Amino acid sequence: MSWTEQSESRSCVLLRLGERRFAVAAEQVAELVAPSRMFRFAHHTPQIDGVIVRRGRVVPVCDLAEQLTGKKIGSRRFYLIATRRQSLKMDWIALPVSGDCELIQADLTPAGPSDSPHVAAWISHGGEVIEVLNLSALTPGVVETPVHLSPATVPEVHA
Numbered sequence: 001m002s003w004t005e006q007s008e009s010r011s012c013v014l015l016r017l018g019e020r021r022f023a024v025a026a027e028q029v030a031e032l033v034a035p036s037r038m039f040r041f042a043h044h045t046p047q048i049d050g051v052i053v054r055r056g057r058v059v060p061v062c063d064l065a066e067q068l069t070g071k072k073i074g075s076r077r078f079y080l081i082a083t084r085r086q087s088l089k090m091d092w093i094a095l096p097v098s099g100d101c102e103l104i105q106a107d108l109t110p111a112g113p114s115d116s117p118h119v120a121a122w123i124s125h126g127g128e129v130i131e132v133l134n135l136s137a138l139t140p141g142v143v144e145t146p147v148h149l150s151p152a153t154v155p156e157v158h159a
Contacts, residue, residue, distance in 0.1 A: 009107050012123060012132060015080055016099030017065040018073060023106075023123055023132045030081040030092060032101055047140045052094055054081060061094045062139045068118070073098045084135040093139050108132065 011026035033054065038061055040050040049061045059081060065073045076096040083090050106123040111134075120134040 009105050012104055012106055012108075013080070014102040014104055014125065014130065015095070015097045016101075018069045018071055018098060020069055021128065021130050022064075022068065023104075023125075023130050024080065024082055024095075024135065025120070025132060026103060028082045028084070028135065030083055033079050033081060035076045035079060035096070045140050049096075052079065054092070054094070057092060059092045059094045060140075061096065063096050064133070064138055065096070065098070067138060082135055084139060093135065095135075 012023040013026050013029050014021050014023050031054075036052050036054075038050040038052050047062055047067075049063050051058050051060050053059070061079070063072055065071060073096050075098060077099060078097050078101065079094040080097050080101060081092055081094055084093055104123075104125055106125055108121040108123055110121050111119045117137040118134050119131045121132040123130050123132055
């Protein structure tokens with residue numbers, strides 16, 4: 001394989017959500033873990049099912065299956081812990097997967113202007129065309145809350 005062919009080829013992790021397979025760029029994957037206790041709490045973000053605690057971090061759990069396939073995952077086999085860029089920082093998100101994950105090397109075809117925002121690229125593997133996911137477009141981001149200062153905390157300015 002020539003250097004140019006190698007530079008177009010990228011490592012991806014294939015994951016199963018229900019009956020469909022999707023891919024995530026391997027450099028975005030932090031780890032694959034067995035399902036652990038998920039904590040649910042009252043919140044206003046319907047895309048987040050709850051949180052898990054992993055390596056001392058609180059990691060939101062986001063089931064992408066409903067957005068991508070129209071159905072929630074019935075049984076969670078693993079959590080794929082992935083990184084995503086939110087504003088200027090990187091954070092983790094846990095993605096429930098229903099089947100085995102596989103590390104592959106594949107040539108990426110960039111997403112076109114008519115593709116959905118959640119598609120970062122396309123790969124072909126085993127006779128199947130698979131979407132490489134743009135996690136930042138699929139998962140809820142950090143909501144910037146405006147800081148409201150009460151009149152007592154606003155410094156007085158004199159000219």
